[in-house]
Amino acid sequence: MTSRPAPATGDGLRPLGTLWRLAAVLLCVTVLVGANLRLTNDPFPFGVLEQYAKGIDPNGEVREACLLGVTASRPLPFEIPFGRQVGTERADVERRLRAGGTGPEQLAPLAAAYARAHPEDPLTRLELCEEVTTLHDGAPAGPPQRVTVAVWEAP
Known part of the structure; x- marks a missing residue:
């Protein structure tokens, strides 16, 4: 019978892990907002994609x-x-x-x-x-x- 490792019992993410995840989210939101303000599809899939917005x-x-x-x-x-x-x-x-x-x-x-x-x-x-x-x-x-x-x- 194999034993499984015990689940981690820490306080969550380390500060460095939290920092890079937060930076990645902020980068995606910045590109999305910037593309929408400039009305461009250049950074696809973060562009306005208006061709799908209406029938x-x-x-x-x-x-x-x-x-x-x-x-x-x-x-x-x-x-x-x-x-x-x-x-x-x-x-x-x-x-x-x-x-x-x-x-x-x-x-x-x-x-x-x-x-x-x-x-x-x-x-x-x-x-x-x-x-x-x-x-x-x-x-x-x-x-x-x-x-x-x-x-x-x-x-």
Whole structure:
């Protein structure tokens, strides 16, 4: 028969154990509050995560941001994925769209990020668009329509 160790009979955590646990909790709360005040999803999963905060009207519209680019070697517009290629995520761009803060000047940093990722073929034109899907009883009522929001042209 094996014996089990006796349960600890101390006064709880040692001061150092309490200190690092308290520091970890304070760090998480600070990142969470900071991300919410800055309205950013950068420190995921501590961001605002507003895409999960509310439902969609079953007879409304679903809007999804998209980027179209043109380069010297690709004269026809092509879709550019969000993320590392342009230095921002789609959720952050869509948040700016809802806040009314988009224009050619806000597309310049995205074009610069693309140029850093593709120095051999930088963008000559960058278009921010939205694909708008109209819903009827929660289902698409037709194909999405692409709407241009802002256009940046290389100087």
